[in-house]
Amino acid sequence: MFKNEDILKQLNWRYAVKRFDASKKISAADWEVLEQSLLLAPSSYGLQPWKFFIVQNPEVRKKLREASWRQSQVEDCSHFVVFTTRTDIIEKDIERFLERISQVRSVTMESLAGFKKSIMGDVIHGPRREVIKWWTHRQAYIAMGFLMETAALMSIDTCPLEGIEPNTYDQILNLQDSGYETIAAVALGYRSAEDKSQGNKKVRFDKNDVIQFV
Numbered sequence: 122m123f124k125n126e127d128i129l130k131q132l133n134w135r136y137a138v139k140r141f142d143a144s145k146k147i148s149a150a151d152w153e154v155l156e157q158s159l160l161l162a163p164s165s166y167g168l169q170p171w172k173f174f175i176v177q178n179p180e181v182r183k184k185l186r187e188a189s190w191r192q193s194q195v196e197d198c199s200h201f202v203v204f205t206t207r208t209d210i211i212e213k214d215i216e217r218f219l220e221r222i223s224q225v226r227s228v229t230m231e232s233l234a235g236f237k238k239s240i241m242g243d244v245i246h247g248p249r250r251e252v253i254k255w256w257t258h259r260q261a262y263i264a265m266g267f268l269m270e271t272a273a274l275m276s277i278d279t280c281p282l283e284g285i286e287p288n289t290y291d292q293i294l295n296l297q298d299s300g301y302e303t304i305a306a307v308a309l310g311y312r313s314a315e316d317k318s319q320g321n322k323k324v325r326f327d328k329n330d331v332i333q334f335v
């Protein structure tokens with residue numbers, strides 16, 4: 122479908138944009154594809170322990186920028202996505218997911234009892250419980266990667282942001298008591314011609330240092 126050289130070209134074209142051109146907006150049709158990349162991202166068991174907030178209100182963006190080391194991308198990008206994850210995974214989350222499978226695949230809940238037992242044994246009663254927050258965060262980072270790679274293939278720019286105050290984000294977005302908490306964000310849009318970092322050479326370790334065939 123995509124030529125190898127085109128994929129590599131786009132991956133080299135992508136960089137973490139420091140200055141967006143605030144006058145350029147992602148079209149509705151392109152945004153639809155980007156949204157799908159979030160929805161179609163894989164997660165462990167398929168649980169999707171996340172919610173993505175697309176913040177388009179300029180006043181809210183202004184407040185979020187203050188809680189993002191004043192990084193201009195928050196206000197100047199076309200679309201600003203805040204990644205949040207469940208603060209905890211409880212049996213209700215697993216049931217919600219199984220009900221969705223039952224609905225989408227037209228199977229009975231009884232037929233999913235074994236699957237439920239496996240997830241419960243791992244996520245609720247098993248070793249995963251100890252690291253449940255990190256585990257849910259990791260799931261959301263996969264969606265973040267999907268979003269950024271899809272955007273790159275579409276020649277749409279991004280900047281991932283961890284330079285944010287998650288607790289302040291939660292307050293601004295009224296997430297307290299929602300069962301979700303902020304972990305990171307991604308700004309999307311089009312690079313400004315004045316963004317000096319676009320000329321920087323990519324700094325990556327040598328292939329032989331990070332890829333090892335066994």
Ligand SMILES: Cc1cc2nc3c(=O)[nH]c(=O)nc-3n(C[C@H](O)[C@H](O)[C@H](O)COP(=O)(O)O)c2cc1C
Binds near residue numbers: 283
């Ligand atoms: C999870 C994550 C968080 C990041 N947070 C920020 C950020 O807050 N602000 C920023 O300008 N860049 C941020 N970056 C961009 C990285 O600095 C950048 O991806 C890295 O230096 C490699 O450069 P490149 O993406 O331009 O190839 C972040 C990247 C990742 C993956």
